[in-house]
Each structure stands twice: as structure tokens, then as C-alpha cells.
Amino acid sequence: MPIEMWWFLAAACGQLALAAFLSRNRSPQGVELSPQALALLRGGRRAAVTVALVALHQRGAVAAGRKGTIRANGGPGQTRDPVQLGVHRSLQRAVDIRVLATRPAARRAVDALRSELGRAGLVRPPGRTPAVRALLGCVPLTVAAGLLTARPSGAALALALGLGTLPLLGAAALFLLPPTSRAAHRLLAGLRERHPLPADRAEVTDGELVQLYVALYGDPALALFLPRFSRDGGLLARDSP
Numbered sequence: 001m002p003i004e005m006w007w008f009l010a011a012a013c014g015q016l017a018l019a020a021f022l023s024r025n026r027s028p029q030g031v032e033l034s035p036q037a038l039a040l041l042r043g044g045r046r047a048a049v050t051v052a053l054v055a056l057h058q059r060g061a062v063a064a065g066r067k068g069t070i071r072a073n074g075g076p077g078q079t080r081d082p083v084q085l086g087v088h089r090s091l092q093r094a095v096d097i098r099v100l101a102t103r104p105a106a107r108r109a110v111d112a113l114r115s116e117l118g119r120a121g122l123v124r125p126p127g128r129t130p131a132v133r134a135l136l137g138c139v140p141l142t143v144a145a146g147l148l149t150a151r152p153s154g155a156a157l158a159l160a161l162g163l164g165t166l167p168l169l170g171a172a173a174l175f176l177l178p179p180t181s182r183a184a185h186r187l188l189a190g191l192r193e194r195h196p197l198p199a200d201r202a203e204v205t206d207g208e209l210v211q212l213y214v215a216l217y218g219d220p221a222l223a224l225f226l227p228r229f230s231r232d233g234g235l236l237a238r239d240s241p
Helices: 003-023 035-043 045-058 082-089 104-119 126-150 154-175 182-194 207-217 219-225 227-232
Strands: 062-064 070-072
Touching (some): 082 104
């Protein structure tokens, strides 16, 4: 195989190694997580906004609007939670939850929470994501450039294609890795084991526990504890990042 091809393969492997280094999660730190944070780990941005809406609704700060929307129903109440405050500030008018999750104040609050989880070692560091994606995108380009430059043929071409497949597979696997760490998955699994979803909502009278159940289970918990608000407000949908 031509020497030039070896150089390009080495460069592709180097890009992959650097992307893997930047994607690594820190060692998890013991932190107490809010229901919004747990929801973000489980279901992404919309899940975190949903739990914030549940907390606001429990204080009478938001209500279901017309045609599956959410509207403000007074001030946010006595809360210092940044996500709840950001969500409430985003409700200048009744909006669909999908739109609400993208409003600047709500988005900034959730992004700040995601950064905190990154520092705690529970999600992939969000600030490095663009660099990681750029490096992973360069891997197939580098392999292709090597093939075009070296122009191997016969057995050399077969060897080049075989070796070039390895960094390509590595890049694909790294790209498909979930943003949450294994520690986050263990944390959520442990909480679900300790807090199984009850069969009857009358078993739970603590509002913070309701928020925890919604954070851990999503739609099933919404339908159990807040059926009317969830249905009329358009909350009952699959959580998305």
C-alpha cells in the first residue's frame, strides 16, 4: 500500500482519538439533582421544561390554554429554580410546549442546567460538541482524500479499504453515543427502583414527589397525576431532546 495512504489513515485515527478524548465524561461527582435535572438526563430539553411546568402549575402560575397550549396564570411564585423562572418568563402569550422549549429564556436556563450536569460528569461536555462533530466529520473525508491521493489498486486497494473502514466505524459509533453518561443511566435506574410509579395517584400527596415521578417516568406519570392539565396543555407527547 502506498506510503501516502498510511499517512492519511494515521491522520484519520488521530482525529478519531482526539474526538474520543473530547467526548469523555468527567468522573461523576456527588450532587443533589433537581427534578428538572433528572428530567433533562432522561428525556432532554422538553422533558426538563415539562417538569418545570408541572412545578409552576402546582403553584397556580401556569394553566392550560386553548388548543393544547400553555399560558401564564400569574407570577411564578416563590421559586429560585432557574429553569422554572426561565420557562415562566417565556410565557408572554399562550404557546405550544414545543415552541416554549425553544424560547430564549427557557433555552438558556436549560442549557445552563446541561452545563452543570456536564461539570458533574453526567452528560457529555456540551461546549465540546461542535469540535467533536467537526473531527468526526473529518474522518471519512480524510480516508477518502487518502484514496484519491494514493490511488491504490489491487491488493493494496483492498488493504486500504479494510483499514479505512476501522476509523469510519469508530467515528460512527462515537457519533451515536448518547449524550448522557453511564453514571447518569445508573442514577436514573436506581431512582426508578426506589420510586416505582404508583398505581393510584391518591398514594402520593407530596407535590415534589409528583415532580420526581414526572421527571423519572414522563407521560405515564403526567397522565396519572395531572391528566387534565397534561391533556389540555398538550404535554402528553414523547419527550424529545
